[in-house]
Amino acid sequence: MLPSISPTTLTLFTGVVYALLSITVWVTLRRQRSTPHVDLWTAGSLCLGLGVILLALRPEPPQWWVLMLTNTLLISSNMLRVVGLSLDPGLPLQLRRAGGLWLLAVTVFAAVLAFGSTQWRVGVALLLHAAGNGLVAYFAMRSAQRIPSRSGLVLAAVEWLVSAAVLQRALAVLGGSSPPSTLSPELSFWLLAATMIAAALYGNLGYLGMEFDRLGEAELRARREQLEETARREAAERSAVQLRAAIDQRDRLASERDQLLQMLAHEIRQPLHNASGALQAAAMLVQAPQPADSAEVSGRLVRAQVVLGDVRSVLDNTLAAALMLTRRDPLVVQDVDLHLLAHLVLGDLPDAQRARIRVEWYTPLRSAELEPGMVRLALRNLMRNAFEHGGPEVIVTLRIEDQEHPPAVVLTVADNGIGRPGPTLEEGGAPLAPPSAGSPDAVRRGLGLVIVRRVMALHHGRLVLAQNWPRGLQARLVFPDPTDNPPDNGPGASARAAGAAP
Known part of the structure; x- marks a missing residue:
């Protein structure tokens, strides 16, 4: 036989769990990263816990300001969590639009509270909370898909479950009947209790896991960027080394070309002068009035031939060296x-x-x-x-x-x-x-x-x-x-x- 726990005790326990876990999440994540979306999420979870606690401790019959404060906290909790999730890059939600939705929900509830019956007060409040939980589930799912994060997907599933349960209860209240069930009241109560406890626990623990996944993904992305930057720097250094080597090689080639030109001017001028002199002397011997000794003329011509051979050798070597320096x-x-x-x-x-x-x-x-x-x-x-x-x-x-x-x-x-x-x-x-x-x-x-x-x-x-x-x-x-x-x-x-x- 299942133990008996009053709905007030269960509601109070759920609110306390929400409040304590929201503080735990904030303290844990505050050490890791200081970002506005963490503050907004934890503030929304704390408002949810306080609203549930007020709902459990409200007097009977409740006064209007207690109902207004309680439901304002619950509406604010959903909107703060939605804004915190929407600050994820790629999921923009304008703060003005979020503020407008919050103001519209509070105004609608205030009007129903002032002019509607008790049935409409409860039904409209449940509809507003179901819509808020649905928005939280939607943005949690989108954020989890972008990270990616399995914890975020489980968080979205839990919020969808809570939204569906609240919506079903709202429709039953507005319809004027209790929700149909084939289960015993005692078992139905414990299923409801299990759902509330799961939502209270994983509403914050799922977000904590999603943030850890986000941190891991950011660290992995930073490490990848660091490796890419290191590779780019190494490539730049290799290019710089190759460029310096190319510049040094160009300087060496330019120096060798200059030396080749200097040597060419030095080596060819004097041998050509000597060859010209030998040829002129041979020509003078041939053209002299007295016939010249053929052996002397032959010697002069051989000397000119040797000198011209030296000039040819220098020219061949110099041109060959220049071609080898520039060949590609x-x-x-x-x-x-x-x-x-x-x-x-x-x-x-x-x-x-x-x-x-x-x-x-x-x-x-x-x-x-x-x-x-x-x-x-x-x-x-x-x-x-x-x-x-x-x-x-x-x-x-x-x-x-x-x-x-x-x-x-x-x-x-x-x-x-x-x-x-x-x-x-x-x-x-x-x-x-x-x-x-x-x-x-x-x-x-x-x-x-x-x-x-x-x-x-x-x-x-x-x-x-x-x-x-x-x-x-x-x-x-x-x-x-x-x-x-x-x-x-x-x-x-x-x-x-x-x-x-x-």
């Missing part, structure tokens, strides 16, 4: 006949130097994937350097061989001259030196090694300088298999390779 297209290699390449390189040299060159084959290969023009220029520079620093009796050897680990074609230019000191071998030649840094020959040899290094960088190979046994110097050009290297032939790659160690 990938290197186009082709299957080059190594015999033909060797003959072309020998044909670029004077007859006297060509007679002191030996070609040795240590491989059955007859072709390789190369860019013939650049490789020809690189071999010519190495041979000219060998003749310049090796001495008047130097013998230069061009060896063509291959290696297996890793697979590569190796072209070696070796001499039996005086060699070069160890530090020079380690440096492999200065990248680019201004004309004032040394003699013209030293500058030309330094540029020649720079050309060789860049040619090897474009082929993803390397230049290896070493002492030749038992005397002299050897320069090995190692061309790896093109299928084992990525196609990175831009100006940045050649610029990086120019300053790299062999």
Whole structure:
């Protein structure tokens, strides 16, 4: 048998629960966030608790001001909670409209209280409370969907249940009959009590859970924005680093171009002057009244030819260096006949130097994937350097061989001259030196090694300088298999390779 509790005690208990839980919610959420919608919700819940307490403690028969105060508190509670929920972004409810609805509800109840019967007073009050609970349920559902929050959806369901129960009671009162029920009065009372207790408890606890969900969503959104901001900052820093690297590379290229122009002006002016003088002297000997010695004329012409060859070498190296600095297209290699390449390189040299060159084959290969023009220029520079620093009796050897680990074609230019000191071998030649840094020959040899290094960088190979046994110097050009290297032939790659160690 169910215990017996009077309706007054149950109503008073429900009001006290509403009031205490509203204060609890306010204290809890006030520590987390100070926002107007929390204050409005807790104020509305407190008004609801006080109104229910007054409803339980009102005297019999109740005076009009007690009824007016009680129902004003109940109407205000619903409107304050609706405004608190509507302050959620995306659910705008104008305060003027909310104030107008509150004023209309209070005015209607005051008119019914003044001129209506008891039946109409109770019925209209219940209709107003049902409409208020319906608005609370609607805005709670919309707010819960936006967060999203399961607690908010349960809160909306509880408010809808309360609204439906109050509306059913209002229609029964206005109809002049008690609500039909097949349940016993005692069981019906306890179902009503359970509904009131559930509304009293979850009316505030559901809102508390919804606010915690809102806080969690805001924290997650803030964390996501922080991660996005960090990613944007890192991307900006990477872009800044790349921009600085591009600026540094541009400055290096501009400096190298300036040095190339300086060297070009220095290297070509004097050799052209010497060649012009040799040709003029030869012309004077030919045009002299007395026939000139043919050997002397031939010597003058050979001297002019040698000087013009030097000028040609300087022009080729300078133009090649300028093109390598500015090239952006990938290197186009082709299957080059190594015999033909060797003959072309020998044909670029004077007859006297060509007679002191030996070609040795240590491989059955007859072709390789190369860019013939650049490789020809690189071999010519190495041979000219060998003749310049090796001495008047130097013998230069061009060896063509291959290696297996890793697979590569190796072209070696070796001499039996005086060699070069160890530090020079380690440096492999200065990248680019201004004309004032040394003699013209030293500058030309330094540029020649720079050309060789860049040619090897474009082929993803390397230049290896070493002492030749038992005397002299050897320069090995190692061309790896093109299928084992990525196609990175831009100006940045050649610029990086120019300053790299062999």
